[in-house]
Amino acid sequence: MQPTDITCGSVVLQPWAERDIEALVAGRNDPEVVRWTGSPFPYTREHAERYVREETPQWWSEGSAATWAVHDATTGAVLGAVALHGIKDGEGEIAYYTHPEGRGRGTTTEAVAAVCRWAFGVLELQRIGWAASVGNWASRAVAQKNGFTFEGTSRLAYNQRGTRVDDWLGSLLATDPMVDTRPLPRRVELSDGVVTLRRWRPEDAPDVTRACDDPLMARWLPLPTPYTAQDGVDYVDGFTARLWADGRAAELAVTDAVTGELLGACGLKLGGREQGFGEVGYWTAPWARGRGVAGRAAAVIAHWGLTGLGLSRVELLAEVGNEASQRAAESGGFVREGVLRSARRDRHGTPHDVVVFSRTAADAAAPPT
Ligand SMILES: CC(C)(COP(=O)(O)OP(=O)(O)OC[C@H]1O[C@@H](n2cnc3c(N)ncnc32)[C@H](O)[C@@H]1OP(=O)(O)O)[C@@H](O)C(=O)NCCC(=O)NCCS
Incomplete structure (x- = not known):
């Protein structure tokens, strides 16, 4: 799989590079990212260097995962990360986080939409899975806004740095319309x-x-x-x-x-x-x-x-x-x-x-x- 840039609206997705290492360390140590992901904590510069120089290039070349830094299209600043893991047999799993200053602007939703369209169009995946620890409403909103169907709770399904927690699961199929699946409006x-x-x-x-x-x-x-x-x-x-x-x-x-x-x-x-x-x-x-x-x-x-x-x-x-x-x-x-x-x-x-x-x-x- 060739490392690929994706441009969409206000963000540009670029495979991780040397210049992003500091932002990667900061993003992975953000308290909300630590709280809701299984990323190692503390996330050190060594972790980031290995991720950027060895792991992600290897995943791209073997076709097992596609990972991007999400950049602001105007300023070039790193806003967060989006990835498609476990690519295999027509399926992959979406993952994302956004730095605190970039949250609530719709950019994560936009980046996730772009990756899903790319995965269905270029990789010809049939299904993209989503998982988040129970209670991660912001992650669930991003997935559902992009058309993911909420499938339920998988008990103690996720091992978060040694502690097992319940996971919410969802999926988006290539045939699904990418429209908001939340059954009620967020604000009433x-x-x-x-x-x-x-x-x-x-x-x-x-x-x-x-x-x-x-x-x-x-x-x-x-x-x-x-x-x-x-x-x-x-x-x-x-x-x-x-x-x-x-x-x-x-x-x-x-x-x-x-x-x-x-x-x-x-x-x-x-x-x-x-x-x-x-x-x-x-x-x-x-x-x-x-x-x-x-x-x-x-x-x-x-x-x-x-x-x-x-x-x-x-x-x-x-x-x-x-x-x-x-x-x-x-x-x-x-x-x-x-x-x-x-x-x-x-x-x-x-x-x-x-x-x-x-x-x-x-x-x-x-x-x-
Ligand atoms: C999840 C995360 C990536 C969302 O980023 P974001 O940039 O705020 O996402 P967007 O702006 O695109 O959309 C956020 C949506 O979530 C909604 N949301 C935020 N907090 C919410 C809550 N507590 N309950 C319900 N919806 C919530 C927002 O209102 C918005 O939906 P709206 O446009 O209908 O109002 C960000 O909160 C984050 O980085 N969290 C820590 C890491 C993480 O949880 N990653 C996912 C692991 S599965």
Whole structure:
């Protein structure tokens, strides 16, 4: 395989050369690169010299790996690295990192796209694999923005400098359209002027803990009791982020549209999205109850589901005994349809009857009030 330059938009990919050695040492010792890759640490000048002078030229010549320094097309500065490892039998695996000052500008996405197009076109690969340690959302975003299909988690599949960690896996086939495969938009902000629904942020964790460590909440929702500070962190950082990324549910923080104060939570379960179906759930923080927050939030999220996500029906289920929730559903414009018997189990496994409400695409013609 001939070492090749690839020029694309704002970056130029060039096989590693002597002039890049210092940048290579700096890049490989960056804390985020150390955290998310298996690169040796500390990464010394000797490592870099061997990589540039011996290893990568050998991989190019035997056709087992193609590796590039990513240069800024204007300044020539090294922004990061991209590589295709394990090239064999029509397959290879993409790998990349970007220096802190180059992140968040779309250049990694651009470089990865260029390498994938080159690999499918020139090497005629059929499949490019992607793997990242679980929790590496930025890497996952780069892969999915380029059309990689997320395939799941491989448990303890990666040996990171002697510690085994769970790996996320994905792939891009030569026949796949290289379009974003993330099931939900990264940024969502919905408002009726009184409440604003937005993605959860790490700084919401203490308010979530304060809101959920509440007897009324524990009575109607399957929450841990007592609800600890760690439960709040897991909710905003882990649980809701995973549901969002998998497209299983869009869980949003409900805030005061004027002051930004956290008022509650509202989510749309999307397990039935392919059938045009979603289900709203909500809670209101003790300090914000009795002001119509849940009904407004439910109306806003249902409108988004029915218009933005193309759903035809949004359901809301409230336990027969939960009158506050039923009033909220009605104030949110949901139509009461009847009672589903034994449709919900509580934390002890006891089934309960629930009242089913819905809003449909026909109702959505009117904007939420
Ligand atoms: C992963 C990495 C290469 C991304 O580089 P980058 O230059 O920021 O990538 P881009 O700018 O092309 O795209 C980043 C995307 O990730 C998204 N992203 C960043 N952090 C995120 C997070 N915590 N959750 C979800 N998405 C996130 C960005 O918003 C952006 O997507 P958008 O355009 O839809 O907003 C960089 O963070 C890095 O070098 N990390 C350390 C090394 C590493 O993890 N390498 C991959 C090992 S598998």
